[in-house]
Amino acid sequence: MPIKIKIADTTSLIDESFRLRYKVFVEQEGYIEPNSQRRVFDRFDAFPTTFNLVSMLDNVAVGAFRLAIDSSQGLPADSYYDFRQHIPIGSVLMHGGMFCIDREHRSSGMAMGLILMASYLAMTKGVTHVVAPINPAIGNMLKRIGFKQVADEFMDPQVNISVLPLILDVSEVKDFFLNFIRQNELHDFLCDYQRWFYKAGETIISSGTKGDAAFVIIEGVAQVKLPNTDTVVATVEEGGMLGELALITDEPRSADVIAKQDVVVMVINKEVFLHRFMNSPEHALKLLKLLGNRTQGMLKQLQLKDGFGS
Numbered sequence: 001m002p003i004k005i006k007i008a009d010t011t012s013l014i015d016e017s018f019r020l021r022y023k024v025f026v027e028q029e030g031y032i033e034p035n036s037q038r039r040v041f042d043r044f045d046a047f048p049t050t051f052n053l054v055s056m057l058d059n060v061a062v063g064a065f066r067l068a069i070d071s072s073q074g075l076p077a078d079s080y081y082d083f084r085q086h087i088p089i090g091s092v093l094m095h096g097g098m099f100c101i102d103r104e105h106r107s108s109g110m111a112m113g114l115i116l117m118a119s120y121l122a123m124t125k126g127v128t129h130v131v132a133p134i135n136p137a138i139g140n141m142l143k144r145i146g147f148k149q150v151a152d153e154f155m156d157p158q159v160n161i162s163v164l165p166l167i168l169d170v171s172e173v174k175d176f177f178l179n180f181i182r183q184n185e186l187h188d189f190l191c192d193y194q195r196w197f198y199k200a201g202e203t204i205i206s207s208g209t210k211g212d213a214a215f216v217i218i219e220g221v222a223q224v225k226l227p228n229t230d231t232v233v234a235t236v237e238e239g240g241m242l243g244e245l246a247l248i249t250d251e252p253r254s255a256d257v258i259a260k261q262d263v264v265v266m267v268i269n270k271e272v273f274l275h276r277f278m279n280s281p282e283h284a285l286k287l288l289k290l291l292g293n294r295t296q297g298m299l300k301q302l303q304l305k306d307g308f309g310s
């Protein structure tokens with residue numbers, strides 16, 4: 001099963017993220033005092049402008065990141081740090097906090113995934129700056145995508161640890177997928193906010209199953225194999241698309257797709273995918289080119305096979 005990062009959009013997923021905060025902040029790290037509810041949350045979790053990204057493994061949260069967009073209620077940091085002094089008037093702010101990853105599942109890939117997804121969310125919600133009083137242990141990762149430290153470390157009273165005050169100008173995010181999105185004007189592709197992680201050898205697509213999403217490879221390489229065989233018909237790399245055929249034809253998945261090495265994909269749901277191509281001749285043409293190239297690739301392979309066989 002892949003680890004899946006997504007927005008907690010049901011009460012049970014949101015509850016999962018509160019429980020994970022408890023597990024990490026109280027039980028694993030001892031940052032916060034225990035409580036009988038065995039959950040960590042505050043008033044910002046009740047606002048419609050707050051989002052929780054969760055990393056799920058087999059229906060259990062193993063990572064979470066809370067994002068609170070500025071509203072009449074202010075930001076979670078307002079009571080202890082004034083981020084606004086560092087940002088132009090008129091900016092739209094989002095606070096990133098309550099970042100936690102279960103000790104058993106700490107990997108830079110998942111941490112980076114949560115951070116990047118936060119920046120995608122910021123971009124599609126019209127946020128100009130993300131502010132984050134964040135544990136120095138992950139501060140360096142945030143700096144890699146463009147966060148800048150604006151003052152010395154200070155104590156965060158919520159989780160009782162020393163944190164770095166960091167700010168991201170969303171227009172400066174450095175990320176392969178975001179560049180891909182910007183170049184191809186595919187902003188609606190971000191709306192699903194799902195990022196899935198496969199280990200080498202795991203199955204990304206099973207032939208014969210129903211398809212309700214397509215994928216763009218963000219990291220790694222996948223092999224497309226003839227159904228239930230080891231015959232590789234194509235190799236798809238970073239930036240390549242997978243799973244588009246079943247969405248277009250409404251037929252079952254045409255091939256098995258296996259991660260050749262660890263693979264990270266962004267998920268594009270069927271409605272968003274079809275809407276995009278039905279409303280833009282330019283993108284429909286790009287899709288036709290992709291399908292045409294794949295057909296040509298297959299024909300070349302068959303010709304080669306024939307050539308060797310005769």
Ligand SMILES: Nc1ncnc2c1ncn2[C@@H]1O[C@@H]2COP(=O)(O)O[C@H]2[C@H]1O
Pocket residue numbers: 205211224233234235241242243244245246247252253254255256257294295297298
């Ligand atoms: N010949 C091919 N070349 C590249 N990719 C392919 C080829 N055949 C199938 N695929 C991919 O494998 C996917 C299997 O699921 P889908 O049929 O939804 O979409 C398919 C394509 O994305």
